[in-house]
Amino acid sequence: MESESNLSIKEVATRSGLSVHTLRYYERIGLIAPVARASGGQRRYRGADLEWIGFLLRLRATGMSISGMQEFARLRSAGDGTAGARRIMLEGHLARLLGEIEALQQAAGVLQAKIAHYRQIEHSLAPDQPIEGKQHATRTLRQRTRQA
């Protein structure tokens, strides 16, 4: 009974990575407009809902607060007349984001230097090991946890 534009909350949870709890929570607080319902009252998400959720996730991943997203969603629901206000919001958000990306890149450099420093210490503590000996291939890139 599920088509591409008629998705159960569970299916949307799977696709979006949000929990069903969080999907209902987002709707409750106005991040997602009231979703269409099947006869029995169950939610049926449309393609447009999925797209919007995807965009919300971008906003969230880039550090926008819930209240910021609420404001954005409110403007969106008010129609095209708020395009300017939304653009201004996004411009501010983008500026913040670009600044943060730079800060993170700088921090990455610091981490790299620190890692190199630790290699030095390790080498000086075990001086019989070759320093960059290409055998036993470096343990870089160990894991990569989750989250954006």
Place this chain on the structure above:
Amino acid sequence: MESESNLSIKEVATRSGLSVHTLRYYERIGLIAPVARASGGQRRYRGADLEWIGFLLRLRATGMSISGMQEFARLRSAGDGTAGARRIMLEGHLARLLGEIEALQQAAGVLQAKIAHYRQIEHSLAPDQPIEGKQHATRTLRQRTRQA
């Protein structure tokens, strides 16, 4: 009575951007090793403390959790023998960070596209405005891609 290597908690708060509350909290939970005290029991931070706090702030800014930083601080206090373990921690953290930077850059691109899209809408709602020197370029893209 304050020299460069003998700083009050207030001074350190000012320099680091952390609150005095947070500085004491960090010490309490083991992120900062017990700080030297003046005769009356007041904290006196050394240059090395400041450097460490700066590094902690990098870790925090790049998304390391308190418990992660606690683990790192614990290794650090155990001496050079833990250099390898610390390096491995940082390598994992760095890999995560690089992944996040990429995700953020992608998101920034999405935001930029969205901003451009809003400009289009704004222009189509006020068609008598010239668009960047050219005469008003019709109502492009009105219904396509609605908002999401």
Place this chain on the structure above:
DNA sequence: GCTTGACTTCGAGCGCGCTCGAACTCTTAA
């Protein structure tokens, strides 16, 4: 009809990372 299971609403609870307030001590200046 009855069971199963996926859904519903609603409010309470939780983990994280601070943040604050109370009560006290110590140093310094008047």
Place this chain on the structure above:
DNA sequence: TTAAGAGTTCGAGCGCGCTCGAAGTCAAGC
């Protein structure tokens, strides 16, 4: 000597963003 002000400890509280549990509804299969 006194008063102000900066520091101390400790535990409680808070804001954010979920997360969960209880109790109920609904549709489908046996």
